[in-house]
Amino acid sequence: MREDGGERATGPEGDVGEETGGKYVEPGGEFTRDQRYIATRITADGRDGYPVEPGRYRLAVSRACPWANRLIIVRRLLGLEAALPMAVAGPTHDARSWTFDLDPGGRDPVLGIERLQEAYFKRFPGYERGITVPAIVDVPTGQVVTNDYAQMSLDLSTQWGAYHREGAPQLYPEHLRAAIDEVNDVVFRDVNNGVYRCGFAGSQEAYDKAYHRLFDRLDWLTDRLTDQRYLVGDTITEADVRLFTTLVRFDPVYHGHFKCNRQKLSEMPVLWAYARDLFQTPGFGDTIDFDHIKRHYYEVHRDINPTGIVPLGPDLSNWLIPHGRESLGGRPFGDGTPPPPPAEPVDPAHTPLR
Helix, strand or coil, rough: CCCCEECCCCCCCCCCCCHHHHHHHCCCCCCCCCCCCCCCCCCCCCCCEHHHHHHHHEEEEEECCHHHHHHHHHHHHHHHCCCCCCEECCCCCCCCCCEEECCCHCCCCCCCHHHHHHHHHHHCCCCCCEEEEEEEEECCCCEEEEEEEHHHHHHHHHHHHHCCCCCCCCCCCCCHHHHHHHHHHHHHHHHCHHHHHHHHCCHHHHHHHHHHHHHHHHHHHHHCCCCCCCCCCCCCHHHHHHHHHCCCCHHHHHHCCCCCCCCCCCHHHHHHHHHHHHHHCCCCHHCEEEEEEEEHHHHHCCCCCCCCCCCCCCEHHHHHHHHHHHHHCCCCCCCCCCCCCCCCCCCCCCCCCC
């Protein structure tokens, strides 16, 4: 199912132009997300010219970005770390591109580039759309293959199966795909993108509409999750991954920075317990760097936060409080097993719950 999102460094009107000191809010209007992506796919049969091949590609991400965070989680749950190595950009960027400023010398050690923009331009000279994470780059040519992140995460489940770890969960099982797609569609429109529609609203009317749409959907999710542990079926699926990356950013960022402030996540008992359940599940919380998350939003969105000051709060230690949702049953990994400890921990300079 088509979904549109992604974190962009540059782009035309309507994009999330993630530029330090840049413009995100169009006065008087509603936020509209650009929907144009590089739709090339990496598949088992190589139908688009890019066959699945371990070690050939590099997944470019930022741990700050909720859309990229999905790919990090799915990759880890499926055990694709060795087959699809990761290039990690820093939490902030300038008007041109995400940069690999976390690496020695400010260059990705495999691609040899300072800016993700270079991989886009190598395939599409003068590429005019947003430079987004996540993206997958073909290492031999140095060219971006795709930034169509919604399809990318599904393809990790359906096309990379030969390289899944033993015990990998079924995140997109065939018999549940219609139900997963349906949930993903409404969650994207009203929650994943809904928080941005609040934060980047250009009028009171646009904000009010987005605010009510967001919290109406969160109430709907509360009802759905009151008596069932996961969104679809009795195991973790792609739907849970997609909701989690928004919920985990809710109190540190969206509640204050994006004015999504009817309640904090920690004041919504069902969703708060559900989010903690996932956070404490291997493959979820161990991908989160709250410091990177807060720095990205508060430093980059200068027309919303002109000073660039990053708040010290909230206290995030409560993510480790027992959630009690085991009583609802369910098996997180189905017939599979948890992933081993991460080979690529979050920035060692940060504690996970800073």
